[in-house]
Amino acid sequence: MKFYLISDNIDTLTGMRLVGIEGQVVHTRHDFLNLLKEKMQEKDIAIILVTTKLIELAPDVISEIKLKQPKPLITEIPDRHGESKIGEAIDGYVSEAIGVKL
Template sequence: MKFFLISDNIDTSIGLRLSGVNGVVVHEREEILKEFNNAIENKEIGVILITELAANKIPEELKNHKLSGKLPLIFVIPDRHGWRGEKDFITRYVEEAIGVRVHE
């Protein structure tokens, strides 16, 4: 199965292309949604990588697909500017899941 990138910037696209990951650079919600729908219908794609800013434009569609449990898997990744979300989101996620505070 292949990886596929949906990016909002050319730098991330070029970087991942150098490692063999094909993808598209899109900026508007409609373009992102079109490429996302094409990617989830493509049976050769097993993992979709989507940059954080692009993912923020289609949050409901990403959530619905993730909850469906179907392939491809979806991973939101930072772009060349780094992660814009909360820095401790993984720790908070684990704490919420197990109900125990992990750090102080």
């Protein structure tokens, strides 16, 4: 099983390649969703890493996939620009799921 990166910038892709993770750079929602669909069909990919900026292009689709698809795991990663609100997103998911604001 392996990782795969879908990134919006070459810097993140270069860094991941240094540790052996292959990937591709895309910039549009259409290209992102097509590549994601393609990579989700590959049996040897267990985890797809996606930069925050791309997640923000299609949050509805990503949420649906995370709820309904057991594999591969789609994980949001911040890029070099920071500004990630992953912790807030997790709080929101938990609050919505259990009905208690954290």
